[in-house]
Amino acid sequence: MDDPNSAKNKLVYKNKRLKKILAKYKHIHDMQSALIQLSEQASNVAELTLLYPAIHKILEDYLPSSNFYVVLLNQRTEQLELTYFVDEKDHQSVPLAEEHHFNAGLTGYVYRTGQTQLLTKTDILKGQTNNRFKLLGSVCEHWLGVPIFQNKTIIGVMVSQSYEVKQNFSATQIELFEVISLYLSTAIERVKKRELLELEVKYRTFALTQSNEALQKEIQIRKQTLERQQILFKISKLATQTERLKDFYQQIHQILNSITYAENFYICLYDKNSQTLSFPYAVDERITHYKTRPFRQGFTEYVINQRNAQLIDHYKSAQLIESGLVVRTENHSTDLTETSWIGAPLISNDDVIGVIACQSYDKKHYFTEDDVELINFVSQQIANVLQKHLANEALQQSHEKLEKRVAEKTKALQQTNLHLELQIEERKKIELQLYHDAHHDALTGLANRSLFLMQLDKTLQHHLRHPQPGFAVLFIDLDNFKAINDNLGHQVGDQFLIDVARSFGLCIREHDLLARLAGDEFVILLTHLHHPQEAIDVANRIVDIMKEPFCRNGFCIQSGASIGITHSHNNYNDTDAIIRDADTAMYQAKKNGRGQVEFFHPLLRQIDSKNSGLVEIDGTLNTADLSFSTKTIIQNSDGEVKAYLTERIWQHPNLGTIRFSQIEKYLTNSVKLPEIETKILNDILDQVHTDAPILINCNITMLNDGNFELLQQALRSKQAEQQVCLLFSEQAIAKAPNKTLEQLAILKAQGVLLGITDFAHYRCDLNIITRIAFDYIILSAIFSQRVLQQPAQQMQLQGLLAVAQLTKSQVVVSGPAILNYQQLLERHGLTLFCAPAKPEQKQRITEKSDTPLRLLTR
Template sequence: MRSVDECSVNKLRKQNKRLKELLQKYKHQHHLQHALIGLSEQASTHPDLNSFYPAIRQLLADYVPSKNFYVVLQNSSSGLLELSYFVDQKDALSHPELIEQHFEQSLTGYVFRSQATTYFNSATMAAAAAEGKFKLHGTRSEHWLGVPIYQDTQVIGVMVSQSYEQELGYSQEQIELFEVIALYLAAAIERVKKRELLERQVEQRTLALTQSNHALNEEITQRKKAQERQQTLFQISELATQAINIDDVYYHVHQIMKSITYAENLYIALYDSDKNWLTFPYAVDESDPEFSPRPFAKGYSELVLTSKKCQLISRKRGDQLCEQGLVERTRALTSTGRCTSWLGAPLKTAQGVIGLIACQAYNNKYEFVQEDVELIAYVSNQIANVLQNHLSQQALRQSHQQLELRVAEKTKELRQANIHLQLQIDERRKIEQQLYHDAHHDALTGLPNRSLFIAQLERTMAHYQHLPEQNFAVLFIDLDKFKEINDQLGHQFGDQFLIAVATKLKQCVREHDLIARLGGDEFVVLLSRLQDKQQAEDVAKRIIAVMQQPFCYQGSCIQGGASIGITFSNAGYSHIDEVIRDADAAMYYAKQSGKGRFEFYHPLLNYAEEQAHSHSEHHLMDLHTHFQSSQVFDAEQQPICQLLSAYGEHPVLGSTSFEQLKRFSSDSYILAEVELKLLQYGFAEHNNQGLTLLKCSTGLLEDEHFKSLYSWISLLDNIEHLCLLFDEAELSYASAKLLHNLDGLSQSGVYIGLNNFAQERCELGLLAQFPYYCVLLSNNFSRRLVQEPSYALMLQGILALTKEANCKLITKNPSSPAERSKLEGMGIEYFIGQRSPLAQQKQLSQFTSLTSLVS
């Protein structure tokens, strides 16, 4: 007996537990429903957002800890997050996040970006901040809850509640209720904004009414009419946004008309101008329940369509219209079906009159007046636009159905053609995407290129000037022994090595840091949001470590290395050139100090650099130089001009191009003087062989050197044999003054050309800036022309501009006849080739000293 009682008790306990769970569930549902009803009531009763937000906070306080509550919305114009409402127990509106509007980096911005509800306690909040997901501002709360605010499917803001009491957290039911309120908050805010706008208009109108006591009653009446009309327009505008069928639209239009005038008998007629036919898609009439389609005749409806105006027709005017022959009645009038008052308005859209809407009263039940005419005229255009929109959507759906039928009939015949067309579209889209990517990234490694790096560095410097506590650093990286790798293992191995270097560098930095390839074996890393120099040093150590790991490709293995120069942000920097210059100087110091290491820039480096450069100048001045001549041939293998390249015999580097030797000198003035003397010497020795192409730098266009250059050119008897080549990279960053001097050089009669075009970028606008005699493609671009289709597409744009300007496009002679044939097929007609061995030997025997040139 006792066992039975225990079983009954246990059973009752289980039932009681289940009932409590159900009660808790129903209670939670009741809270959700009550909160939504409360939200709707608040949106309907509060005239503005200033009173609406506190009411929402008070509503939430019944269910959720919300003493600390704020709402952030995205500005539709600027795209920034802005504070809409804020109340907090500890922090006022003056704490940093609210003053500087850094919501994008805060917890609030994190919720906005993730578009998901986020709940943190103090421990999880600190851990997430340490991971760099966001930055903490203001007083730390014990519990923090953020929910995204949606408008349709787009997040437009964040609603936040936080608690400073450890025991006062948020349960799952409270979070769910908070999410439900946020889900409908955007719509409620829009309703309050509309009401606030309406109230503002009413207040303005009321203010005007108080200024004229004489017209007070009339103005009050007008205000009521304006409110009614505004409400009517709101109802009509809601029809335009609701996804309902056309029959429901007609019904709602009828209900709207009933709210502004007598509309117990109403019909809507649509006019087909092509068929001259009237149809009646909607009609409610106590005398004639059926309105059949009919041809255009002489009824009241036709009078509205013909005049394109509202028509108010009383019984008397109807008889007059019949007597005048403007209206013809098609049936006899009965005592019960006598229309005593008729009102019609045309439905006008941007495409013209599409029909009319008409109301009529029988047996003197109502007499339409001029006020009714004004009202129906006021809303008819809006109704017409709504009907036109829904009719267009209906016609579009019908058209889609017909189109689907036609497509289904032709599918068997067009399937293969569609597949082929889709393949072409996909290929073109890929090419377009690749072209866009190539304009901002290095073609070989896929890293950002120089232009993207410079743009990001400018933004980082501007941000640092605004917030000096957020430091940055630039790491200038030069690969050790890369030239030996290329010379010994070939350019293909070197390319693969560069690709592997890019991958290794990505492993050493954070996700938001930037790695770019400047060209050749030079890379840069932009580190932002740094606290101290140690962070930059840690990155440099990681890079040096990974660069010391062996790299293997096709059975060959090498061990590379990297020399790194680091410059850290400081207030003394006013331009990005200074940052890059100092990082480059630190890199050269690291390389000269033994390679495979990093060095921070320090002002003391300037002194050491001056000493080293003074020694370098001494060796540069004593170097012997010679010129190497290369013929330029056309498609018929006929020489059209010669390209001269200056080389110096360096005691350590051996025979080295003058472009490489310039890197060992920092005195731009002496370099320009030496370069001008080289031009004079090279042209004097070789101009008798026809048109001569000579490379030079934009330093000769500086005012202190341009006068000497211009004077020398003015004294030449055979100026038509001279063509000066300037690097695309230098002209891209040349000042307006330098470009002006270059234009003066061109006007003087000397030929000018572009050298190393498309080495790192492909600025087509530069081709149209001056009347170039020739454009020399870079070796890198020429090599990739035969490898990657996207480069061939870029070539078409270059060819179009050069042919239009009658400019010769020249490339280096490829290594094989097959590659040359392919380049000729792409449209290239001019190639650089070596002269005969005998001529080269003669050139190599002609040495001169730079010291004698300068003297």
């Protein structure tokens, strides 16, 4: 199982990475949204005095801009003049106190340099001391100024400042501020043109209506008198006939609509105790629902405060906003801005209980003072009637509202919980999909380079803390893949890669990791390895699979695989070295003829660095370079020594430690291996003196004609003094011809003990040990581990022990020298174990000649 801390770190890393991606897209989204809002304001705002507050409102959503002002160049006076100013500490009068202040101040400094300036309080005070600019008003903690360009010419400066030390401007906020300034000049021009057009329309409308004003005035006076009489009659009738407030509101609306423009009409009730405004009746062409809201600083509140009817047009609205008597909310949209508005208070018992109001959009209707007088008259008549209806209906509906509110709150809570659960589930799905897409190959569905390196680094760090068991990396390159793509097309090549990936997956265990690096390059991370041979077994299975043709849709593809392997025993400290060495071994496998498996050796680094097929290394096989160590074969029950097992080692100055069983691949043809084998055998027998048998690994080639006589002479010279057992590998015996088996029978007849080593590494072939009566059978460490894990292997062991009993062979276990491990195997009938070599048992092999040897690596 994975380390919980590692899993946690992995999640933290993923979360950080996701947050970084989300921050990036949020910045892009914010910039796009701000530009869209600016474009909408430039298209919809009625005049410049409303454009700057709208821009200010946009900026407040994305960066600290509570203190904001705009300065533009006056083309006539060529001076910088204040166009818009909002500051929490200074009023507009402060910047205007000094003549031409902006030319010499911070704003003028930005205008002169033509560059964005982000200054702290320290920078500002230092600039004043150095006479770069003058200061006026309160000194802020952070000051951001951006030039405004029009056709590459600076026409002004846009500034935002903060009085909070921690409220600084980030790089993304500065970028957004600069982008807004680039489009500001265009927005100003668009609003100016539209403002002129609207003024022209108003002027022509005024000219057309002016001529009829005198005539209409007299008619209006007469109609007004008649209408007021009718209104009094209708209101009196409503007071006696209407029982429901909703019907009363509708009747009031009809009365007003019959005498003035009331397409957009609402009745507001004011609760003085809770300081809230409710809207029991409202009809509006743009606002679908009027919600109860707190008492703020809108037009309705202004009427309540003034206690008399008000007519508010575009210009008076701007004045009220500028003076602070009316404040627009942050979410107020220009689409909902009325062009003409009238409202009158509902006063009962000297208390304002509400407001009735009418409004028009897009200049459809302009209310006059006559309309104000009329709505004020109506409000006085209906206030008392409304108060009575409210009292009665409030009493009737109090109980119903309470029950309804409880039901609504319960339902809303259930819907909120359901919505939250759906959001959480959806987010989990999105996160899982994002992680999978970022760490897997789109074609094969395998892990990609990123995920593989992440897992490899995790495995390496765990290995550095807990060296056992080990791990290995297989670097796989498909043979002739380019020819497949060129001849059959990329579509066939892609399908071939998918099939290959599926086949590779069948060759590994569940906890191993298969990944596609790029093109036709694959890598495999094998973990929980107790022996490097396990990695070679997996590689050989892949090579065998790739030898078989891949057939699909009527055609067959013949390819292959060249595999490089590196194992954790190379003392790695970083993943780059692991990938590099596995890749180097893979290229060596290709050079060896493709379809090969090459295990990495440090010598390959020299080959790779010189980029050549063969590198010759000069050296002499000195006495100091050869050594051997002994392992004791003991009886597990009492620790009695039953035999000694020798291991020959070649300590090469360049290649490092090489087992003598592998020396042949590093020697040139000029070196006579049989003579070396014979000499080393003599040296071992000269230096090791014991009554117990000595088990010595021997190359099968020593049984060939010409070499066999040398081997017999060496054995005859020491046979009286020592009991010698020659060990041959299982693979060599399995492939040995009949002639070789006859030579073994001769040695057996001469009293030489025989043994087979690394038995059952590939398969437990009992036929091999029945061909020759071996005295010792040394089991493969891999087979011993499988016996403890797989019931089928236990049955094979029982068969092996039965044959060994018939042939009087002694079965020896090799593997970790762990007491529990040995005791578990002893339960299955295995009692002889190889003990570790002792330091004092390591011997140097004496050399009687200094014949120089030329070594050649492959």
